[in-house]
Amino acid sequence: MEYNKITGEPFTEDRREMLISFLKENQIDYDSGIQYSVLLLNEDDQVLGTGSIEDNVLKCFAISQEARGMGLMGVLISELTQYAYERGRTNLFVYTKPENSELFEQLGFYSILETKEVLLMENSRSNFQEFKGKLGGYSQRPFAGAVVMNCDPFTWGHRYLVEEGLKHCEFLHIFVLGDHRSFFTPKQRYEMVQKGVKNFEPVKVHMGNNYMVSAATFPTYFRKNKDQALRANCRLDLHLFGQEIAPVLGIKKRLIGTEPNCKITNQYNAEMKKILPQYGIEVVEIPRKQWKDEVISASRVRTYYQEGQWDKIKSLVPKSTLDHLLSLRE
Secondary structure (H helix, E strand, O other), X not given: OOOEEEEEOOOOHHHHHHHHHHHHHOOOOOOOOOOEEEEEEOOOOOEEEEEEEEOOEEEEEEEOHHHOOOOHHXXXXXXXXXXXXXXXXXXXXXXXXXXXXXXXXXXXXXXXXEOOOOEEEEOOOOHHHHHHHHHHHHOOOOOEEEEEXXXXXXXXXXXXXXXXXXXXXXXXXXXXXXXXXXXXXXXXXXXXXXXXXXXXXXXXXXXXXXOOOOHHHOOOOOOOOHHHHHHHHHHHHHHHHHHHHHHHHOEXXXXXXXXXXXXXXXXXXXXXXXXXXHHOOEEEEEOOOEEOOEEOOHHHHHHHHHHOOHHHHXXXXXXXXXXXXXXXXX
């Protein structure tokens, strides 16, 4: 099938509107985080197919009705994979509907976990098993608990959750989300957490890698009802944790902080309380630490950081975090 290929990093103006319109025709929403897109056009400049990428997640695929079965999905995957590889992103993921599993399998993707609503796939047969293998060295710890945090940045509130969490288990695993949409990089956040908990025993800080997703970045573009999409992705993430990750480490408790302000996190926590007990994991909710009658918020710290209000930051973060933030300003 003949086509013209055009790309954008990302598209702007008319081409962006063309992409958004085509996705909408296929009941898909344009994702604002897209970094690079491919459009395949016929000789009349009509869209035959499209696909996009954000970091290492392939997304927003659609093929026109008349072009299906013509191999265009393979063209899109090839173009997006090349773009990612040229930027050092070799481990790629796709969230899709379960009915698309065979299509993506034919294009070199392997299933990590499937629920009734969502399928998570990656372009490696072994990476997830290797990730679990690295965790296996800590599998003999008794009565282990887990905290999964973004820590953008690490605050007194996060430290309090760790401190209280240790009262509920004999060993605590701390997973720092590898979310590239965060203000601070995964490496920076990981280092802040390591420094912030170095005096606590026994704990182990892990990089959450790509197998733990921040509730704020769940992909919802391929489902019409966004609330249903959010719940579906919450369930996928929690089943992955309960079924695949927790058993490797013998995790029996998941520690979470109360969330008075964020609807998305509240929804995630509600799903957690339903799902993790199915795997023998107790969910323990700990009241958020407060400062001057307000919960300590990482978003407030980020605002003060951008404004250079160091005196206000001092009240909300441990010295190790403050020193790290100051070093980033040098």
